[in-house]
Amino acid sequence: MKQNKYDDTNFFSAYEKMPRSIKGLEAAGEWHVLKTLIPVLCNKNVLDLGCGFGWHCRFAREQQASSVVGVDISGKMLQKAREKTDDPFISYLKMPIEDIDFSDSQFDVIISSLAFHYIKSFKPICQKVYDCLKPGGTFVFSVEHPIFTSRNEQDWYFDEQGNRLHWPVDNYQSEGVRETTFLTENVVKYHRTISTYINDLIDAGFSIRVVKEPKPSDEMLKNLPEMINENRRPMFLLISAEKEIASSI
Template sequence: MKENKYDENSFFQKYSEMPRSIYGLEGAGEWPALQAILPDFHGCSMLDLGCGYGWHCKYAANHGALHVTGIDLSEKMLEIARKKNADPKITYRRTAMEDLSFPAETFDIVFSSLAFHYVRDFDALSQNIRAWLKPGGTLLFSVEHPVFTAYGSQDWYYDENGQILHFPVDNYYYEGQRDAVFLGEHVVKYHRTLTTYLETLLRLGFRLEHVIEPKPPKELMHLDGMEDEMRRPMMLLIRAKRKI
């Protein structure tokens, strides 16, 4: 299923009001942890799967990438990317990442930010990514943490006074489609276990370099609700290298 929720006007308006949409990379809570494990972009070609507003594409171009291809299914996202993060070294394309086709060993880096949990078949996508990467190339991606996606609702349990009790984790080993609520609207996402993420990459010939569950950065801890983000992981960062 290739749901394109981001081209719905009401949903996109809500997304455009998020800090990561307004402030870019500095508005993303996981950015400090992600920035710390970025590869060297100098002289590289990069593919960004689910590029959104193009913040990461522009960062790579500004840090020495020779060419960046940004892929997204949302035309509204790409319209913003072409306005805010245009660069002669960046090509933006509208398509689903599951439908992509590239010659073997095209890219030095394949990157994705918070997009793979919208993909039904992670195994098939990972096989394609391995083929598109040059030997020794880097795969770096962030996804919603399996603890966060397991139950489906992606919301806390509250008491009768509206105070947070705990975060529900249930049906963890039952992988597959979830009806999640994001920005107050129902969105289709796909849950898979930590084992599936890691073992899929290992089986396909990747060498794991970093597996990180990023904490909220100290400079954002003053924001409403941020202290509660210390109670369970929300995101997962994985960096792996295709073996030669």
């Protein structure tokens, strides 16, 4: 059974109130770095895995992508995405990411934002993405950083006065289920190491182009001073990989 927490009424109601749900990409702490990894999208066919409210899909069309397909397991997410979208060149499909089955070399660019840490195994996803990506195509994604996902608690260690002392890391090498709390609800995430993310991509045939562990932008620190704590440990891992063009030799 694939996890679909976002169709839970209470969870979705809380998610709708998050800044990134209201303001979109500019309120996403990693967006200022993620957007630099996305290649030129003009006249490209784009796939967004775990598209949520469709922010990245609409961004792709703003960059003059030829067509965009957004995939998400949540009917509530896709309902909101369709309400926000008035574009015949964007289509939304309700299905788990694990079940995608597109034609070989169908897409030029494949994007995913903060979805893969909800999926049990990353390796088969890499292979499916590789197959439906055109030679020379780009796969760009973000996940919660393994330093962030290593413990069930996924929180700071505080002193008796409530001051943040440090971010504890434990059981880093023990990959698998993490039962944690997000938006006051119990959520299942899957922890894997940085090396697993990278090696699963390499094993599928990808070449790694860029790996980033973004910090808050200066503008975000100015508007939200409490974000200074995000400089103390990485919360996000961003990777850009490429399906190389086969040599004719």
